[in-house]
Amino acid sequence: MDFLAFLAADPEAMRLPLEVLLVFGTAKFLAEVFERLRQPGIVGEILAGVVLGSSVLNWIRPDELLRSLAEMGVMFLLFRVGLEVKPSELLRLGGTAAVVAAAGVFLPFVMGWAIVSAWGFGQIEAIFVGATMVATSVGITAQVLAAKGLLSERSSKIILAAAVIDDVLGLLVLAVVSSTARGKINVVELSITAVVAIAFVIVMAAWGSKAATHVVPRVHASMRAGEAEFSLAVVFLFALSVLAVYTGVAAIVGAFLAGMALAETVGERVKDLAHGATELLVPFFLAGIGLNVDLSVFASPSLIVLALVILAAAVLSKLLGCGLGALPLGRADAFRVGVGMVPRGEVGMVAAQLGLVMGAISKDIYTAVVFMAVATTLAAPPLLTLAYRSVKKNQEQEVFRLG
Amino acid sequence: MDFLAFLAADPEAMRLPLEVLLVFGTAKFLAEVFERLRQPGIVGEILAGVVLGSSVLNWIRPDELLRSLAEMGVMFLLFRVGLEVKPSELLRLGGTAAVVAAAGVFLPFVMGWAIVSAWGFGQIEAIFVGATMVATSVGITAQVLAAKGLLSERSSKIILAAAVIDDVLGLLVLAVVSSTARGKINVVELSITAVVAIAFVIVMAAWGSKAATHVVPRVHASMRAGEAEFSLAVVFLFALSVLAVYTGVAAIVGAFLAGMALAETVGERVKDLAHGATELLVPFFLAGIGLNVDLSVFASPSLIVLALVILAAAVLSKLLGCGLGALPLGRADAFRVGVGMVPRGEVGMVAAQLGLVMGAISKDIYTAVVFMAVATTLAAPPLLTLAYRSVKKNQEQEVFRLG
Numbered sequence: 001m002d003f004l005a006f007l008a009a010d011p012e013a014m015r016l017p018l019e020v021l022l023v024f025g026t027a028k029f030l031a032e033v034f035e036r037l038r039q040p041g042i043v044g045e046i047l048a049g050v051v052l053g054s055s056v057l058n059w060i061r062p063d064e065l066l067r068s069l070a071e072m073g074v075m076f077l078l079f080r081v082g083l084e085v086k087p088s089e090l091l092r093l094g095g096t097a098a099v100v101a102a103a104g105v106f107l108p109f110v111m112g113w114a115i116v117s118a119w120g121f122g123q124i125e126a127i128f129v130g131a132t133m134v135a136t137s138v139g140i141t142a143q144v145l146a147a148k149g150l151l152s153e154r155s156s157k158i159i160l161a162a163a164v165i166d167d168v169l170g171l172l173v174l175a176v177v178s179s180t181a182r183g184k185i186n187v188v189e190l191s192i193t194a195v196v197a198i199a200f201v202i203v204m205a206a207w208g209s210k211a212a213t214h215v216v217p218r219v220h221a222s223m224r225a226g227e228a229e230f231s232l233a234v235v236f237l238f239a240l241s242v243l244a245v246y247t248g249v250a251a252i253v254g255a256f257l258a259g260m261a262l263a264e265t266v267g268e269r270v271k272d273l274a275h276g277a278t279e280l281l282v283p284f285f286l287a288g289i290g291l292n293v294d295l296s297v298f299a300s301p302s303l304i305v306l307a308l309v310i311l312a313a314a315v316l317s318k319l320l321g322c323g324l325g326a327l328p329l330g331r332a333d334a335f336r337v338g339v340g341m342v343p344r345g346e347v348g349m350v351a352a353q354l355g356l357v358m359g360a361i362s363k364d365i366y367t368a369v370v371f372m373a374v375a376t377t378l379a380a381p382p383l384l385t386l387a388y389r390s391v392k393k394n395q396e397q398e399v400f401r402l403g
Numbered sequence: 404m405d406f407l408a409f410l411a412a413d414p415e416a417m418r419l420p421l422e423v424l425l426v427f428g429t430a431k432f433l434a435e436v437f438e439r440l441r442q443p444g445i446v447g448e449i450l451a452g453v454v455l456g457s458s459v460l461n462w463i464r465p466d467e468l469l470r471s472l473a474e475m476g477v478m479f480l481l482f483r484v485g486l487e488v489k490p491s492e493l494l495r496l497g498g499t500a501a502v503v504a505a506a507g508v509f510l511p512f513v514m515g516w517a518i519v520s521a522w523g524f525g526q527i528e529a530i531f532v533g534a535t536m537v538a539t540s541v542g543i544t545a546q547v548l549a550a551k552g553l554l555s556e557r558s559s560k561i562i563l564a565a566a567v568i569d570d571v572l573g574l575l576v577l578a579v580v581s582s583t584a585r586g587k588i589n590v591v592e593l594s595i596t597a598v599v600a601i602a603f604v605i606v607m608a609a610w611g612s613k614a615a616t617h618v619v620p621r622v623h624a625s626m627r628a629g630e631a632e633f634s635l636a637v638v639f640l641f642a643l644s645v646l647a648v649y650t651g652v653a654a655i656v657g658a659f660l661a662g663m664a665l666a667e668t669v670g671e672r673v674k675d676l677a678h679g680a681t682e683l684l685v686p687f688f689l690a691g692i693g694l695n696v697d698l699s700v701f702a703s704p705s706l707i708v709l710a711l712v713i714l715a716a717a718v719l720s721k722l723l724g725c726g727l728g729a730l731p732l733g734r735a736d737a738f739r740v741g742v743g744m745v746p747r748g749e750v751g752m753v754a755a756q757l758g759l760v761m762g763a764i765s766k767d768i769y770t771a772v773v774f775m776a777v778a779t780t781l782a783a784p785p786l787l788t789l790a791y792r793s794v795k796k797n798q799e800q801e802v803f804r805l806g
Contacts, residue, residue, distance in 0.1 A: 014648045016474050017657075021641035028634040035627040064467040071419050147629055224438040226550055227682050231431040234683060238424035245417045254420075276679025279630050280637060 015065075022060060026052055027283035040381035042143055045283050046374075049290020062291045070288035073281030074139045075255040079237045080278045081142040081160065082259020083271055084151040087209045090161045090260065093154070097161035100325035104162065104341050105169045107321035108133040111313040116365070119306060124181050125365060128355040131177040132369045133314050135170030137345025138163035139252065139285065140377050144384045145340075153391060155333040158326055159340035160256070164205075166341070167253050168197050174351050175248075181360045193248050200247040201257065204240065208261030212236070216265045230273045233258075233266055289345065293374050297367045307368040314372045315379060318342045336387040343380040344373040423472075425463060429455055430686035443784035445546055448686050449777075452693020465694045473691035476684030477542045478658040482640045483681045484545040484563065485662020486674055487554040490612045493564045493663065496557070500564035503728035507565065507744050508572045510724035511536035514716045519768070522709060527584050528768060531758040534580040535772045536717050538573030540748025541566035542655065542688065543780050547787045548743075556794060558736040561729055562743035563659070567608075569744070570656050571600045577754050578651075584763045596651050603650040604660070607643065611664030615639070619668045633676045636661075636669055692748065696777050700770045710771040717775045718782060721745045739790040746783040747776045 030044030030051070052060040060066070090097075112130035117123070138160065145156045172194050179185045216236075220229045237258045244254025262270075298304050323338030352369040355361035361369075433447030433454070455463040463469070493500075515533035520526065541563065548559045575597050582588040619639075623632045640661045647657025665673075701707050726741030755772040758764035764772075 013654060014645065016471060017478070017641050017644035017648060017654050020475070021638065021645055024634075024641065025638045028628065028638065031628045032626055032631070041628050065471045068419060068468045068471060072423070075420070223435055225431065225434045225444045228435070230679070230682055231427075235424065235428045235431065238420050238427065241420035242417065242424055245420060251416060251420050272675045273679030273682055276633070276676030277683045279633055279676055280680045 019060065019063075019065060020069075022052060023048070023066060023287050024280075024283050027287045040144060040385055042140065042147070042286060042381045043378055045286035046290045046378055048283075049287035050293050050295075051290070052287070053291040053293060055293055055295040060291060062288060066284055066288055066291065069281055069284035071251075071285075073278070073283070073285035073288075074252055075237065075241060076274065076278040077139055077143055077146075077282050077285065078252040078256040079259040080271075080274055081146055081151065082256040082261075083263050083266070083274065084146070085157065085160060085260050086263055087205050087260050090157055091205060093157050093161055096326060096328065097158050098165055100158060100162040100322045100337055100341070101165035101169060103325040104136065104166060104318050104322035105134050105173065108314060108317035109173065111317045112310065115309055115313055121362075121365065124360050125355075125362070127177050127180065128351065128361045129310070129365060129369060131170075131173050132348040132351040132355075133310075133317065133344065133372070134166075134173050135344065135348055135351075136163050136166045136318065136341045137343045137348070137373075137377065138167075138256075139345065140343040140380050141340040141384065143282065143286075144381050145388075148385075148388065150388055150391060153336075153388075154329065155326070155336040155340070158329070158333070158337050162322065162325075162337070162341060164201060164253055164256065167249050168194075168201060171197060171248050171250075174354075177351075178354060178358070181355070181358055197248045200243065201249065201253065204257040204261060208240075208257060209264060212261040212265050216262065227269075227273065229266060230270050233262055233270050233274065236262065289374060289377055292349075292370070294367075298371075300364075303364050303368065306364075307371045310368050311372045311375050314344060314376050315342055332387075332390070336384075339380065339383040339387045342383065343377040345377055348373045419468060422463060422466075422468060425455060426451070426469060426690050427683075427686050430690045434686075443547060443788055445543065445550070445689060445784045446781055448689035449693045449781055451686075452690035453696050453698075454693070455690070456694040456696060458696055458698040463694060465691060469687055469691055469694065472684055472687035474654075474688075476681070476686070476688035476691075477655055478640065478644055479677065479681040480542055480546055480549075480685050480688065481655040481659040482662040483674075483677055484549055484554065485659040485664075486666050486669070486677065487549070488560065488563060488663050489666055490608050490663050493560055494608060496560050496564050499729060499731065500561050501568055503561060503565040503725045503740055503744070504568035504572060506728040507539065507569060507721050507725035508537050508576065511717060511720040512576065514720045515713065518712055518716055524765075524768065527763050528758075528765070530580055530583065531754065531764045532713070532768060532772060534573075534576050535751040535754040535758070536713075536720065536747065536775070537569075537576050538747065538751055538754075539566050539569045539721065539744045540746045540751070540776075540780065541570075541659075542748065543746040543783050544743045544787065546685065546689075547784050548791075551788075551791065553791055553794060556739075556791075557732065558729070558739040558743070561732070561736070561740050565725065565728075565740070565744060567604060567656055567659065570653050571597075571604060574600060574651050574653075577757075580754075581757060581761070584758070584761055600651045603646065604652065604656065607657075607660040607664060611643075611660060612667060615664040615668050619665065630672075630676065632669060633673050636665055636673050636677065639665065692777060692780055695752070695773065697770075701774075703767075706767050706771065709767075710774045713771050714775045714778050717747060717779050718745055735790075735793070739787075742783065742786040742790045745786065746780040748780055751776045 027045040027048040030048045031041030034044035035041045051057055054061065109130040112133040113126045116126040116129045141159055145151050150156050175190055175193055176185065216232060220232060225231065237255055240254035240258035241251040245251050318341045319338040322341040323334045326334040326337035349370060352361065352366050356366045430448040430451040433451045434444030437447035438444045454460055457464065512533040515536040516529045519529040519532045544562055548554050553559050578593055578596055579588065619635060623635060628634065640658055643657035643661035644654040648654050721744045722741040725744040726737045729737040729740035752773060755764065755769050759769045
């Protein structure tokens, strides 16, 4: 932000409003541009980060403020998505979702490992790349489906349920891989991790809603402070996020389960207020993905080729793995599910970072993996628009009728 | 947070959800406790910061995350308050408000200077304390009035208008004082600062609303992205905050003027969404005030006496100065205005910090001034409840009727 510092009588007082203005304003401006070009606005918001970041203008560097807003943004996003999903419906689709998740973990891992092995890298490096390709980042898909009003589609619910299971599986793969890289696998510890994570998700999905239906209205009725129901919902959201991290899964899985548990309990007022917080914060999550892109690292042609091969494998392996898992639902839904599971994000980057710090993977491989995570994220919204085209038309008519 | 680190498989992933949960949850819990004791909930939210901070539990230290959320919280708070205020009404009350602000700047400055001089400190130190006692922190008052539905009262509008003028005057006093302490006063620079700040406020208050009424609906009508009106409002809020800091006044003055300019333009949907962001963020502003309290510094009895004298002078000088300025409105409204202008906050603390860094004031005086800022903030909500008691009853009946 140094280039803008001359503007400010008081640079410290200027920093927050200026950063928020630049990131939020650019994201919403490019979203509008993309909508007019009949492209998903979400891609514009991600590109806002690329434009503002080190690759183009170099006006904004990802700092603590932007990281915090981004993290809260994706948590509110998954919370809001959870609020639209009834747990009973999700549990009914649990069998299919588990197959989708398992196939969508197995195939990317094997393809990532095979490619990097074949390229001549070592086994540890190949295993790590496989692990980074496992975990779907459901935030992008959820945002696209929510914005288009498609969360009630059967395929959307499969995607959400599979993404939760996928996160648990991804956690286990990562735990196994990093123990392998360290040279010893503690089977007892891994088993405990697996059991705790699975138990948390099942308990919350199965009984969280029932508990919330009993407890929340009573607590709310006895409260006197203003907007008490919203305050309760926010506390519940962050409490389950803390619990989720404690049991080993991602905070956003907790946020999603919190939303789902409250879906049939809270009123429209809470949904509107949560929507306001989400609308404010999500652009920071989206632009934050773009901010982490550093195009300058692609100086070597062989690295570009490797990155593109890894990217292609990342897209195809989820499309095939998850799509085959969802084939019993018909080809259209199978394609939707496959596409919806394509984006990788935080989890893949965390795995890559861990590998880099441990010395298990080289800087080149790291760069290729980060590129894969961002590119799958950018590819998902247009692919989803394509996959849901036939549904979208009905939906738009309905919105029109309601409006 | 070290004491809680053992909880986390991944301490870095745990940090944000846990901090948000602790601060937001404790603030809302204590707000509820205070409401049940028939005290203002806002005091409970401030005390949550004291309880979590270094004085009591020492669980939370003010970090970049909490500071950012607090800063955004007070900006959204003033924006939301601005949305309820029509600029025409505020300008009509401008004359009275200017008298209130001027008297409420003069008297605290003189009393602060006189007390510290009489106590035996040097002239520079006395002048600095006077300067820290000048600027009203309108956030607390605005929150109390908004929560009680009292923003449409004449006295509430006087308070808001006077607080904006007060901020400009406080800026000038601070500029003069810090130049004095540096040993040279640049009259030209000070005059430019004054003219730019005053021009910005007058232009925005007088023509901001007209411009927004012309521009916003057209831009909004031509936009295709979802919730475009809310995005426009947020961009406007942060753009005016940046402009405000650039012209020398506080970011929250820009946020307030942005809200006021949009008051007659935006729909209920934008107000609801902005309310959601405000409800989420304001507890961090309130608890943040409490987090900065360090009770352990009050080890010396003479410092306690000095702090209490400064506190009494801070309360009395605003009550008398602003109250006398508002006396033409009748005694009840004069008392309300006086009480509403009592809280000091950020600006006083910034002045104190500046004096400390410049070596103009001692650590003892600094401590006493910070105590004054927090204590006036804590005193304001119960005093406001008292001052507006007769109005509050009518209001509650009205709410009841509407409900």
